[in-house]
Amino acid sequence: MSRYKNIMTLDEFTIQQLRLFPHATGELSGLLRGIGLAAKQVNVEVNRAGLADILGAEGTINVQGEVVQKLDVYANNVFIDVLRSGINCAGIVSEENEEAVIFDDTRSNASKYVLLMDPIDGSGNIDVNISIGTIFSVYRRVSPTGQPATPEDFLQQGIKQVAAGYVIYGSSTMLVYTTRRGVNGFTLDNSIGEFYLSHPDIRIPPHGKFYSFDNCYYHQVARGIRRYVDYCMSVADNKAGPYSNRYYGCMVADVHRNLLKGGIFFYPAVTGKPDGKLRLCYECNPMAFITEVAGGKATNGKERILDIQPKHIHQRSPLFIGSAEMVDEAQRFLR
DSSP states (O other), X not given: OOSSTTOOBHHHHHHHHXXXXXXXXXXXXXXXXXXXXXXXXHHHHHHTBTXXXXXXXXXXXXXXXXXXXXXXXXXXXXXXXXHHHSSSOXXXXXXXXXXXXXXOSHHHHTOSEEEEEEEXXXXXXXXXXXXXEEEEEEEEOSSOTTSOOOHHHHOXXXXXXXXXXXXXXXXXXXXXXXXXXXXXXXXXXXXXTEEEEEEOSOOOOSXXXXXXXXXXXXXXXXXXXXHHHHHHHOSSSOXXXXXXXXXXSOHHHHHHHHHHHOEXXXXXXXXXXXXXXXXXXXXXXXXXXXXXXXXXXXXXXXXXXXXXXXXXXXXXXXXXXXXXXXXXXXXXXXX
């Protein structure tokens, strides 16, 4: 029984949702519970940062050309090991692996689902005890079950996601996810290792007072972006402004705050990065899916994120995401 009266655990919630669909097999619910289990394991190590040997760089460069942090490697291995040992996932695409990790065994080949993930978003923050996160995206396979997953299973438009979510490791650890039927947040009780439903049916405010942008790129972005940043800081031109700039170097933390309080996060194309920095398949798509279900919007500046057809698993994309009115506001400066 829950120690909190009338508050459901993650397991209880997924079982309740399963009862709404009598013909459901429970496979997706099992996959989500597996993600929750892996997140708990990562959370234990995050809470030991400074004591356990997970701070700093691991000493290699990943497929993105980025320095790999020790926590990146640890979290990546945890999620792969937990989901490989289950029966609800046919394979994983991760930021840390050049190619898809296919679970080629009888149980995994029978699974209907594949997962894409960024095991640690903002891993550079761990050394200074600032929030970090995990992002995940779930798709139904397009290849026949009974055989290994194929590249096409992972290269689907974001609108075809069946579930997406993130975990934020901060002052408390939260798992937020959606399966199209609302966005729900679960807070981890570390004393007993259970996620409890703490934020049911999250709706993003249509407007907010925050914008999240790395101002070091101000002179490396298009003129329209600079004009929008100026507008965000303006008192004379922006009747709702000035907005407060909050940028943590962790998209999960910024989008999570904006989801609850209202705001916009944007990482546009910059000099030397014409397609931006963020990865479409396992960063932009899942966060866009969550935001849209919650009532917000997400675009690359020209088209809806969820409508983009990925060409490769590590494809990058500019991103403007958050409160619907603020994304529309930004779009007007990009025309």
